[in-house]
Amino acid sequence: xxxxxxxxxxxxxxxxxxxxxxxxxxxxxxxxxxxxxxxxxxxxxxxxxxxxxxxxxxxxxxxxxxxxxx
Ligand code: SF4
Numbered sequence: 001x002x003x004x005x006x007x008x009x010x011x012x013x014x015x016x017x018x019x020x021x022x023x024x025x026x027x028x029x030x031x032x033x034x035x036x037x038x039x040x041x042x043x044x045x046x047x048x049x050x051x052x053x054x055x056x057x058x059x060x061x062x063x064x065x066x067x068x069x070x
Contacts, residue, residue: 008049009068014039016064023065026056046070 010030017039023031024040030053034041047053049069057065 006048007046007070008053009046009070010042010053011045011066011068012040012042013062013064013066014041016062018062020061022059022061023056026059027052031056040065 012031014037019033019038019040021033021040024033030043030047031040032043033039049067053067057067
C-alpha cells in the first residue's frame, strides 16, 4: 500500500539520459550531474518516496528515471 511506503529506490538509465538537467533543477538533493559523463546520477540510491520525486521522474524527457517503492 502506498500509505505505508516510505522509501524508494531511484535508478537512472544513463544510456538514455540526455543531460538536460531537469531532474537536478527540480530535486538537487537527489540528483546531480556527473562531470565525467555529463549525465545525471543519483546522490543516493534510496530516498524517501514523495510526490515531488514522482513528478521529477515524470518530467524526465527520456523517461529514464525509475522509482521503485520498497
Ligand atoms: S531529467 Fe532525465 S534526461 Fe534529463 S538529466 Fe535527468 S535523467 Fe537525464
